[in-house]
Amino acid sequence: MSSVYSYPYDAVAGTVGTRKTIIQNMNNGGHSTRTLWVSRFDPNMLLVSRGSDGNIDAPTSQITSGRSQIRAFSISGTSNAPVAYTAGEVIAWGLRNSVGMSEDISTGGFVSLFLSLPNIDHILIISSGQSKIPSIT
Numbered sequence: 001m002s003s004v005y006s007y008p009y010d011a012v013a014g015t016v017g018t019r020k021t022i023i024q025n026m027n028n029g030g031h032s033t034r035t036l037w038v039s040r041f042d043p044n045m046l047l048v049s050r051g052s053d054g055n056i057d058a059p060t061s062q063i064t065s066g067r068s069q070i071r072a073f074s075i076s077g078t079s080n081a082p083v084a085y086t087a088g089e090v091i092a093w094g095l096r097n098s099v100g101m102s103e104d105i106s107t108g109g110f111v112s113l114f115l116s117l118p119n120i121d122h123i124l125i126i127s128s129g130q131s132k133i134p135s136i137t
Helices: none
Strands: 004-006 020-024 034-038 045-050 069-074 089-093 098-103 110-115 123-127
Touching: 034 098, 045 098
Parallel strands: none
Antiparallel strands: 004 020, 034 045, 045 069, 069 089, 098 110, 110 123
């Protein structure tokens, strides 16, 4: 799970076309948690979460690692050629393994649920804390 793919779909014919890579370079040695969310508030925005590299993943303290993060991508901006995951705009950082996302469609604010360390009996809910996700062009 090192890339995000797009497939053209013809609803009338019920057919799927050829796979196209839109986001790449999301290799992890440990956890392969990924979550995708297309914003209803801004349908051109794709949020992609990438999990940690393991239970202890010290490089995630560096934002440039690209791990344990949610990043935003312009769907139209990925249509010509694949982009690296680290090229996306950082929306949230330090989220070990986001397994779910949702949004308030009236404001564009989002919520992420992420799994904490093993044997810890809770799931934390993190909100963007903004009135809306920044516009992606």
